Amino acid sequence: MIAAGLSYGMLSTRRRARELILPIITTATGAFLLVQVLSLAGSVRRQAASLGNGTEIYRAIVLISVVVLLVGVVEVAVCTTRTVTQRTREIGVLGATGVRRAPVVAALLVEPLVAALVGALVGSAVAVAGGFVLSATGVSSTSPDVAGTVVGVALAVGVSVVASLLTSAMPTWRAASRPPIRSLSSGG
Amino acid sequence: MTSLIEAGEGAAAPRTDEPVVRAEHVWKLHQLGDEVVKALVDATLTVLPGEFACLMGPSGSGKSTLLNMIGGLDRPTKGTVFIDGTDTATLSESQFAALRHDTVGFIFQSYNLIPFLSAVENVELPLMFEPVNRGALRQRALDLLDLVGLSHRANHQPAKLSGGEQQRTAIARSLIGQPRLVLADEPTANLDQRTGAIVVRLLRDLCSSMSVTVVASTHDPLVAEEASRVLRMQDGRIVSNTNQSHQPEA
Numbered sequence: 001m002i003a004a005g006l007s008y009g010m011l012s013t014r015r016r017a018r019e020l021i022l023p024i025i026t027t028a029t030g031a032f033l034l035v036q037v038l039s040l041a042g043s044v045r046r047q048a049a050s051l052g053n054g055t056e057i058y059r060a061i062v063l064i065s066v067v068v069l070l071v072g073v074v075e076v077a078v079c080t081t082r083t084v085t086q087r088t089r090e091i092g093v094l095g096a097t098g099v100r101r102a103p104v105v106a107a108l109l110v111e112p113l114v115a116a117l118v119g120a121l122v123g124s125a126v127a128v129a130g131g132f133v134l135s136a137t138g139v140s141s142t143s144p145d146v147a148g149t150v151v152g153v154a155l156a157v158g159v160s161v162v163a164s165l166l167t168s169a170m171p172t173w174r175a176a177s178r179p180p181i182r183s184l185s186s187g188g
Numbered sequence: 189m190t191s192l193i194e195a196g197e198g199a200a201a202p203r204t205d206e207p208v209v210r211a212e213h214v215w216k217l218h219q220l221g222d223e224v225v226k227a228l229v230d231a232t233l234t235v236l237p238g239e240f241a242c243l244m245g246p247s248g249s250g251k252s253t254l255l256n257m258i259g260g261l262d263r264p265t266k267g268t269v270f271i272d273g274t275d276t277a278t279l280s281e282s283q284f285a286a287l288r289h290d291t292v293g294f295i296f297q298s299y300n301l302i303p304f305l306s307a308v309e310n311v312e313l314p315l316m317f318e319p320v321n322r323g324a325l326r327q328r329a330l331d332l333l334d335l336v337g338l339s340h341r342a343n344h345q346p347a348k349l350s351g352g353e354q355q356r357t358a359i360a361r362s363l364i365g366q367p368r369l370v371l372a373d374e375p376t377a378n379l380d381q382r383t384g385a386i387v388v389r390l391l392r393d394l395c396s397s398m399s400v401t402v403v404a405s406t407h408d409p410l411v412a413e414e415a416s417r418v419l420r421m422q423d424g425r426i427v428s429n430t431n432q433s434h435q436p437e438a
Contacts, residue, residue, distance in 0.1 A: 004317045015304035093300045096261055097314035097365075098289025100282065104317075177281075181261035184300065 005103030009110025019086070020115045023079035027119025027164075028126070030072025031156035035127035037065050038152030042145030069155070073163040080112040080168035084175055091175045092183030101176045108172045109165065116164035117157065124153040206273050208369050208401040209235040209258055214267035216253050216424075227253045228264070229424040235403055235417070237368070240392055242415035243405040250424035251405035252373050258403060259292055259371045260284040272368055289314065293362030293400075295391070297374035299354040301346040301361075307353075308333060308342040311360045325364075332360035336390060352383035359391055363398065370395060372404040376411060388414050 013020070041061045048057035087108060094104050131144035175183060216228035228250045235241045243251035256262040257269055260276055269276045272291050276284060293314075301310045309316075311329040333339050336356040346354050355375060362370050375391065376384030392414045395402045404411055412418045420428040 001317055001319070004319065008316055012304060089300065090302055093302065093313070094317075095285065096259070096288065096294050096300075097361075098285045098287070098292070099314065099317045100285060107317075179262055179281075181256050184261070184296070 001100060001103045002106045005106035006110060008103075009107035012107065013111045013114050016111065019083070020111065020118070023076070023083070023112065023115035024119040024122065026075040026079055027072065027116050027160050028123030030068065030075050031120040031123025031160060032127045032130075033068045033123075034065065034072065034156045034159075035124045035149060035152035036131065037061065037068055038155065039127065039131050039144035039149040040142050041065075042148045043142040047142070069159055072156075072159060073167070076112070076116055076160060076163040077167035079115065080164055081171055083111055084108065084168065084171040088175055088183050091172075092180045092185075095176065095178075095180035095183060101173070104176045105169070105172050108176075109168055112164040112168040113161065116160040120157040120160035124156050128153070205237065207234045207270070208237050208239075208272055209233070209241075209403060210270040211254070211258065212268045212270075214254070214257055214264045214269060216250075216257065216262070217265045226424050228257065231257075231267070231424075231426050233419055233426060233429065235401055237401055238396070238399060239417055240395065240402045240415045241404070241417040241419065242412045243403065243419050243421055244407065244412050245421035246407055249421040251421050253424075254421070255371050255373050255403060255405045258369075259294060260288055289365065291368050293365060293367040293370040295355070295358050295362050295370065295372035295375050295404075297377045299346070299351075299358045299378075301354055301357060303346055306343045306345055307338060307349065307357045310346065310357055311364055313361060314365050329360070329364060332363055333357070335394060336360045350383075351379050352387060355379060355383075355387050356390065359387070359394065363394065363400070366398075367400060369401045369403065372402060372406075374406055374408075375404055376406065376408045381410070384408060385410055 044061065045054055045058050048054045091104060091108070128144070128149055131140075131149070134140040135143040211231055211233050214228055214231045215226070218225040218227055231250070231254050233241075233254075243254060245251050253262070257264050258271070260269075260271075260279075271287060274287060276287070279287060301307075302313060305313065308326065308329045311332055312325050315325055330339060330342060333342050336359055338353060338356055338360070341349060341353055341357075346357070349357065355378075359375075362372075370391075372391065376388055379387060388408075388411050391402065391404075394400075404415070406412065416432055418428075418430045418432060419426050420430075
């Protein structure tokens with residue numbers, strides 16, 4: 001039944017591709033910033049160390065990274081909440097026809113998960129490509145750090161996926177647990 | 189994987205003369221601030237297999253509330269509803285969902301078709317999450333669309349269907365699981381008179397030929413004309429209960 005839910009989720013994600021554009025863009029923005037900060041962190045830290053204030057700069061970079069991560073999580077949460085709200089009536093129809101809660105939740109988690117994954121990968125790719133192009137053309141004097149880039153991409157993808165699951169699972173579960181009449185009488 | 193035909197064969201056939209619906213002294217009260225609103229007052233009714241029962245009354249008379257209680261979309265404050273002999277008060281939400289899935293089909297006033305699915309996919313929807321044979325499911329959905337005269341619109345999305353076509357699709361969807369009971373909430377309310385007449389006769393004929401019991405809420409006299417039993421409601425109460433013999437037109 002869960003497999004059937006996931007299959008329905010893939011179908012709805014394909015058909016609702018246009019609805020994924022905004023979540024993908026917002027997730028990509030967060031991922032882009034995170035990868036940019038972490039890929040440049042090593043170089044900035046080394047330059048700062050040579051000037052004698054490496055620790056302060058390192059702390060500032062960590063703080064910026066955490067803020068970017070939190071902003072990314074909030075963006076993902078906003079998008080997933082929007083998706084659940086849009087699909088409230090659909091949840092009501094599925095509940096009214098007696099479809100069980102677990103496959104409904106599985107179906108509705110596919111879309112935010114795909115949006116988070118695609119957004120994180122697109123944002124990371126743009127950040128990596130942009131960083132290397134700026135460095136190679138001499139526009140930026142700070143070259144991206146491979147280790148920092150890898151950590152940044154891993155964090156961007158991991159945090160986006162986990163955040164999308166955590167922030168969408170609860171509202172989806174709650175929506176699927178409500179009496180169907182409440183979902184049917186809601187908008188969306 | 190279960191063959192759809194094997195799984196569903198005979199599911200709609202009445203097993204006994206036991207009522208499909210029996211509601212006993214059902215109340216629904218809503219608390220609105222300090223005020224208690226009586227949406228449903230001591231409603232008692234029995235619907236036998238094969239009947240087309242119509243809950244008739246003006247807006248706010250409690251007909252949709254009673255329909256929702258019967259279908260388990262909402263729970264009564266007091267009283268008991270038996271569906272196909274099962275006391276629904278004893279069921280958990282998931283057990284009630286299973287009962288709805290196996291026994292009840294729904295038709296809504298605003299159709300409630302899923303906008304990104306085609307007509308045939310919307311008909312398949314209640315069984316899409318089941319381990320049934322996909323080919324058999326598609327064929328049954330196409331057969332039902334053919335029965336409601338929409339086989340040529342099978343691949344159209346709801347936005348490209350007229351109101352009448354959407355409601356006929358919803359009728360086909362309600363029948364996909366071969367239910368014993370179809371609950372129709374204001375099935376003609378969003379349709380013009382001519383389309384409403386087509387839809388209600390289609391509903392009556394299909395349910396008659398497929399041995400399905402129908403309970404419909406409406407304020408449309410046309411639906412009441414086609415029904416075998418009319419329960420008039422006012423201020424949350426059933427004020428009259430009339431049997432009407434009706435022979436489907438040839």
